[in-house]
Amino acid sequence: GENVEQHPSTLSVQEGDSAVIKCTYSDSASNYFPWYKQELGKRPQLIIDIRSNVGEKKDQRIAVTLNKTAKHFSLHITETQPEDSAVYFCAARALTSGTYKYIFGTGTRLKVLA
Amino acid sequence: NAGVTQTPKFQVLKTGQSMTLQCAQDMNHNSMYWYRQDPGMGLRLIYYSASEGTTDKGEVPNGYNVSRLNKREFSLRLESAAPSQTSVYFCASSGETGGNYGYTFGSGTRLTVV
Numbered sequence: 001g002e003n004v005e006q007h008p009s010t011l012s013v014q015e016g017d018s019a020v021i022k023c024t025y026s027d028s029a030s031n032y033f034p035w036y037k038q039e040l041g042k043r044p045q046l047i048i049d050i051r052s053n054v055g056e057k058k059d060q061r062i063a064v065t066l067n068k069t070a071k072h073f074s075l076h077i078t079e080t081q082p083e084d085s086a087v088y089f090c091a092a093r094a095l096t097s098g099t100y101k102y103i104f105g106t107g108t109r110l111k112v113l114a
Numbered sequence: 115n116a117g118v119t120q121t122p123k124f125q126v127l128k129t130g131q132s133m134t135l136q137c138a139q140d141m142n143h144n145s146m147y148w149y150r151q152d153p154g155m156g157l158r159l160i161y162y163s164a165s166e167g168t169t170d171k172g173e174v175p176n177g178y179n180v181s182r183l184n185k186r187e188f189s190l191r192l193e194s195a196a197p198s199q200t201s202v203y204f205c206a207s208s209g210e211t212g213g214n215y216g217y218t219f220g221s222g223t224r225l226t227v228v
Binding site: 045106107 | 145147155156157159162164170204208217218219220222
């Protein structure tokens, strides 16, 4: 079945450095790739997304890149700040038996060290 | 606009008790989902409903039932709670029109089964 692999599971960076989280998906029919940030004890919240007809999207310090040929997409956070510390989940949306489903990665715990 | 509303926020059950988790969305979304998230883990899909009147199993459906009461509401029922069902439960909804594909999550229900 569909699968999304996410790496690394934990990531520590110094404040001001960049952080990169990578995801690989298995279903070539996937066409939408959101990223969610989950702070401790809170709900996941959408921070950025990309559709399959776009290679890169940027929103201030956050960017997402997509390589459809290799079936992987990445989250890039520049100039990291302590408030970026959270768990980040990638997801891939695919059509399965006539229904859209989202498959989530297992999450990356990002720690930004002051 | 409340988004996705879940009740209750916290619940403690004794083994064997039953309860229903309620979820309602006001975004006119067709699809609704129930996930569980164990400590330090990712999101696992329990059940989903692609549209009013339809429900399908996710990856961990055992011990749960769902009802899509109408387009707004999607409830999750535990008939006989077990300690293994101690978790945080998130409801989510998604729209497939208007260019907005991302999930909106509810604030979660923290369930403890003793």
